[in-house]
Amino acid sequence: NAGVTQTPKFQVLKTGQSMTLQCAQDMNHEYMSWYRQDPGMGLRLIHYSVGAGITDQGEVPNGYNVSRSTTEDFPLRLLSAAPSQTSVYFCASRRDSSNTEAFFGQGTRLTVV
Amino acid sequence: LAKTTQPISMDSYEGQEVNITCSHNNIATNDYITWYQQFPSQGPRFIIQGYKTKVTNEVASLFIPADRKSSTLSLPRVSLSDTAVYYCLVGDPPPSGTYKYIFGTGTRLKVLA
Numbered sequence: 001n002a003g004v005t006q007t008p009k010f011q012v013l014k015t016g017q018s019m020t021l022q023c024a025q026d027m028n029h030e031y032m033s034w035y036r037q038d039p040g041m042g043l044r045l046i047h048y049s050v051g052a053g054i055t056d057q058g059e060v061p062n063g064y065n066v067s068r069s070t071t072e073d074f075p076l077r078l079l080s081a082a083p084s085q086t087s088v089y090f091c092a093s094r095r096d097s098s099n100t101e102a103f104f105g106q107g108t109r110l111t112v113v
Numbered sequence: 114l115a116k117t118t119q120p121i122s123m124d125s126y127e128g129q130e131v132n133i134t135c136s137h138n139n140i141a142t143n144d145y146i147t148w149y150q151q152f153p154s155q156g157p158r159f160i161i162q163g164y165k166t167k168v169t170n171e172v173a174s175l176f177i178p179a180d181r182k183s184s185t186l187s188l189p190r191v192s193l194s195d196t197a198v199y200y201c202l203v204g205d206p207p208p209s210g211t212y213k214y215i216f217g218t219g220t221r222l223k224v225l226a
Binding site: 041106 | 154155159162215
């Protein structure tokens with residue numbers, strides 16, 4: 001059971017480039033979310049999804065897009081990368097409405113130069 | 114969403130019991146209290162969750178007073194490997210509550226030899 005898998009683990013982008021951070025879970029979880037964590041800081045919620053086809057904004061959604069076409073996948077898109085988006089990105093999933101335990105991926109360390 | 118307040122950092126020695134208190138003065142009736150642990154370069158990991166009184170598992174205990182305006186995570190006999198950041202979250206599980214899962218800045222615990 002792989003849990004939550006994020007790819008890539010590391011990425012360097014130039015300002016203005018676009019890319020997609022991948023997140024997949026094999027636990028058939030309904031809820032998935034993306035967080036960013038800046039050095040020495042807590043996690044901030046970017047976007048989340050309560051099921052396939054349904055997404056919503058978190059605390060810091062600007063500059064990011066998401067979609068949820070399947071239960072398993074929840075990609076995060078950076079349309080035009082900025083240095084302020086340099087951070088570690090974590091994807092998480094939760095089983096269903098009766099459970100608040102979240103499972104996190106190992107993170108993607110993104111640097112925008 | 115109930116706001117939480119935790120100490121920024123704590124130091125302890127190996128073998129001691131560590132208690133980390135979280136304040137959540139505006140906790141709602143349906144809110145649960147959940148604690149996560151995060152090691153460097155890893156995603157957070159669920160530790161324990163509770164609603165009232167005391168909850169214990171193989172890792173920790175969670176004490177919640179009757180007014181539920183605070184909670185205390187207790188780690189028995191810590192070791193060096195317990196050095197991590199500990200997050201307290203308060204929220205109402207779906208479907209009646211929010212699907213958002215907001216993390217604060219956490220408490221950075223350092224265990225000394």
